[in-house]
Each structure stands twice: as C-alpha cells, then as structure tokens.
Amino acid sequence: MGGSTSHLSDEDYEELGKQFRFSPEQITELYQRFRRLDMTRRGSLSVQDLMKLPELAMNPMHPRILELFEKNKDERIDFASFLTPLDIMSNGTPRERAEFAFKLYDMNNDGVITTDDLEATLDKMTGDNLTEDKREATIKHVMQVTDLDHDGIISLEDFCTAMKDSDMVQKPVHFTFPSELKPR
Ligand SMILES: [Ca+2]
Numbered sequence: 001m002g003g004s005t006s007h008l009s010d011e012d013y014e015e016l017g018k019q020f021r022f023s024p025e026q027i028t029e030l031y032q033r034f035r036r037l038d039m040t041r042r043g044s045l046s047v048q049d050l051m052k053l054p055e056l057a058m059n060p061m062h063p064r065i066l067e068l069f070e071k072n073k074d075e076r077i078d079f080a081s082f083l084t085p086l087d088i089m090s091n092g093t094p095r096e097r098a099e100f101a102f103k104l105y106d107m108n109n110d111g112v113i114t115t116d117d118l119e120a121t122l123d124k125m126t127g128d129n130l131t132e133d134k135r136e137a138t139i140k141h142v143m144q145v146t147d148l149d150h151d152g153i154i155s156l157e158d159f160c161t162a163m164k165d166s167d168m169v170q171k172p173v174h175f176t177f178p179s180e181l182k183p184r
C-alpha cells in the first residue's frame with residue numbers, strides 16, 4: 001500500500017480511514033512525514049529512520065516503543081504499521097493508551113508486569129546507569145503504587161486503575177503539526 005509513490009490513492013485513504021481515527025488531512029500530513037523519514041525511498045522505514053521523529057526520540061521509553069511497531073520480515077515498518085501506535089497515542093481512549101503503556105512495560109509480553117519486567121525497563125531507559133540500591137528502591141516504589149491488590153505482580157487491571165489519572169494516559173500526543181506551524 002502506498003509503496004514508494006508520493007501520493008496515497010483514494011483506496012488507500014478509504015482503507016486507512018476505516019482503520020485509523022485520523023482525518024484525511026492528518027493522514028496526508030503523516031504520510032508526508034513518513035516519506036521524509038523514508039530516506040531510501042523504499043516505502044517503509046527502518047528503526048533508525050523512525051528515530052528522527054522528535055516525539056519518539058525525546059521519549060525515554062523510545063527503545064521499547066520502537067520494538068512495538070509491527071515490522072515486516074525485513075524488519076521494516078510500513079505506513080499502516082507506522083500509524084498504529086500513533087493512532088493510539090493521538091486518538092486513543094484513556095483505556096487504550098493505558099493498555100498500550102502496559103505493553104511498553106511488559107517487556108517479555110506475557111500479559112503481566114513483574115519486577116523482572118521493571119528491571120528490564122529501567123535498564124532500557126537508563127542504560128545501566130542506576131546503582132543497585134536506586135534500582136531496587138525505584139522498583140519497590142513502582143510496585144507499591146501500581147500493584148494495587150498486592151499479589152506481587154502488576155496486572156492490566158492494577159495498571160489501568162493506578163494510571164488512570166496520569167498524563168501518560170490522559171494527555172494525547174500529537175504527531176501532526178499544529179496548524180500554525182504547517183509548512184506552506
Ligand atoms: Ca511480563
């Protein structure tokens with residue numbers, strides 16, 4: 001779909017409009033961004049290409065976010081896979097964003113967040129720069145405030161309840177240009 005062509009077809013818009021909650025104008029804008037990131041004009045992005053998105057590069061969770069983009073067998077990301085997490089982060093309900101955030105921390109994808117997941121998350125975010133004490137204290141604190149039923153694991157329900165008022169869940173991330181910044 002879309003391939004390396006400079007414009008999306010009417011069918012592409014129809015398909016993408018069904019799949020995502022972006023307006024046709026937003027899809028056009030995001031496609032232009034996608035193409036600018038696609039330096040090699042292959043119609044798909046590498047993980048390195050995606051890192052040129054400031055919204056991603058500035059997010060401390062970016063190594064894990066990048067893992068969650070669906071990739072083809074060449075480890076590349078097509079336009080629809082590019083839009084999937086952006087749609088959740090920009091247009092998702094608080095619940096959808098909480099579920100997405102849960103996946104970020106569930107590093108081994110087994111449906112629960114354990115202290116092992118939290119350790120792996122911290123390592124990924126801080127690159128091993130934490131002292132052992134600090135690491136343990138951080139994990140203990142996260143478990144205290146998120147493992148609401150105190151069974152030693154963070155379930156999706158624990159997580160969604162604990163996170164429901166957080167900015168991460170409540171505040172959409174806008175991946176399109178605010179209109180006043182739009183290139184003419
Ligand atoms: Ca897990």
Ligand SMILES: [Ca+2]
Nearest residue numbers: 147151153155
């Ligand atoms: Ca629990």
